Amino acid sequence: MKLNNQNPPLRGGLEGLMDILRFITAGSVDDGKSTLIGRLLYDSKSIMIDQLEAIEKQTKNREEGEIDLALLTDGLRAEREQGITIDVAYKYFSTPKRKFIIADAPGHIQYTRNMVTGASNSDLIIVLIDARQGVVEQTRRHSIIASLLNIPHIIVAINKMDLVNYSQDVYNNIVIDYAEVAKSLGLKNVTYIPISALNGDNIVETSVNFPWYEGESLLHLLENVEVQNDINLTHPRFQVQYVIRPQVDELHDYRGYAGRITSGIYKKGDKVVVLPSGLHSTIKAIETGGKEVAEAFAPQSIVLHLADDIDISRGDMIVLENNQPKVEQEIEVLLNWMDKKPLKQGNKYLLQIGSKTVKSVIREVEYKIDVNTLQQLPSPEEVQLNDVVKATIKTASPIAFDSYKQLRTNGGVILIDETSYVTVGACMIQ
């Protein structure tokens, strides 16, 4: 990678109208994923001199003025020694417009598990395609996972354009091919961009090497994609994390339900119902940051006060009477298995939804999904690490939930092994 960095400093933080974009990059080292992340960090001046010196030392066969920015995303000694990759690493950079959090899920092994983890919190996914290879099986796999996890925005970055002479025909053909994939998966908000991460073409500035490309640079796209609209403000959901009860005389009546609004808007005076108990009350007051406010919205952390003294504990949900989630003891899920020990039908696990944990049993595994083709395969005897299956789960007590497709923030649950306490599965409620 050439370090002819002439761009003005981009680090943010001057006066903040900034918001946050969380994104995941999908692709392998071969697609230039690490180089792309290195390029974004470098060009946004998020790499410091001492860090550059450290990777310069590691760069082998270094040509003049070139260092291997892929090394920046390289991990721990434990990984290097054993040739493995560990889960997801997070990288940060910012521009005056936005703070960016990159979930970097590396490697081919355990890829589904890692990508599901990284994708669960992402607003956007960059699907990297090697211009010489076009749409391949891996591209489909990444796109299928993006659709399962309901990532709101997709950028298809067609990389290594320098190796195909910046050919518009090559680019157009890949766009046509990918559009088929997107159509079959029902993917929306797909943007295409030709790039060369290695040379920095179309990364920060649009490149003269693409006279035929009329869009914006990758960084410009990342800075301007509208994510505020992805926050649901129409279905109020609030789960109690902790009950604040000051043990002092002057506040002996104070009973505040602390938690985070995951979607929607809450107003003083709203008629509410507590789930799963079904008890009714009215919002007496809302506090945020110690101040009383008339209304609060997602994703604010707040304290709610109700007009009635009713029994409410951690994990209970407070919602509006006229807009309620489902409250049931049986859920249908798409389940990604994340443990080496296989899952069997009939096994019991702890199920955690937000701040609520209940016992559960896997009632039925209906079928397995081929993550390369989306085909339904017969239900396996044992569900292995990385498998995605359709399953039915019964819980020991009712939980309040929404369909993941409709409300991402109240439709995802994890499964925990009852004896090892390890997180073994991620479920998207259907």
Added chain:
Amino acid sequence: MSNKYSLDYLEQLESESIHIFREVAGQFEKPALLFSGGKDSITLVHLALKAFRPGKFPFPLVHIDTGHNFKEALDFRDWLANEIGEKLIVRNVEDTIKAKGLTEPKGKFASRNALQTYTLLDTIEEFGFDCCIGGARRDEEKARAKERIFSVRDEFGQWNPKLQRPELWNIYNGKIHKGENVRVFPISNWTELDVWNYIRKENIDLPSIYFAHDREVLEYQGQLVATSKFIQLEETDKVSVKKVRYRTVGDMTCTAAVESNASNINDIINEIIATKTSERGETRIDDKVSEAAMEDRKKNGYF
């Protein structure tokens, strides 16, 4: 950001951190907040106030004092604990060294940084803490970039990077066996600049050493180290009084100062925006020991 139903990035970060704090309160029997007197743990205290007031913190502040701390940081620690009326527990590395017959590191900058871990693990055992909240950030260092927000440690305090739990959505799995504990990092997703911007926005008090002041320093391999009784001076050493400030606050033996005229928070933020060196690279002598220094310390129970 004209929409009245939207948060700016500092408000988003704050809300996420408060959510993490409340998960700690909801999931653990006996948590503790590890407090060093540095800007990151001061930010944690500020966030905890937002998460739990008007109630009391559901945890004490715990300081593992190496005996090599800056006086300004210790004074600030005591002042803050008193100001907010929360319990402060201090345990001294000095006592652990005596009780356990530990060997003090030797050399010019003999650092007790590694010995801290012994005192920390003893303190965890003494009080039966099942969770320790810390101010580590993922942007600090590459071993930290890979750590979860809820990071499970075994009874020896060891971090096993290969056995980390996947962390999905905003669901935190803090279930542990007896003897294990969880390290929780509420400001994992904050960068150095985010912390400073938040300190400015919220007008948070800091120890005076973060701001430019005159100090007698030793120039050593390009870094400025405050002279103190903990550092052995030699005749050839170049000592002078310079205008400096601290970008991080650790032990006097392993934290370097930076030359600076930044006497207020706006100046500091401008300096950080313009800097070409990372926070730990510029100020921490202990990270330079090896490529994997932090990874090794974490595996042994360090934060």
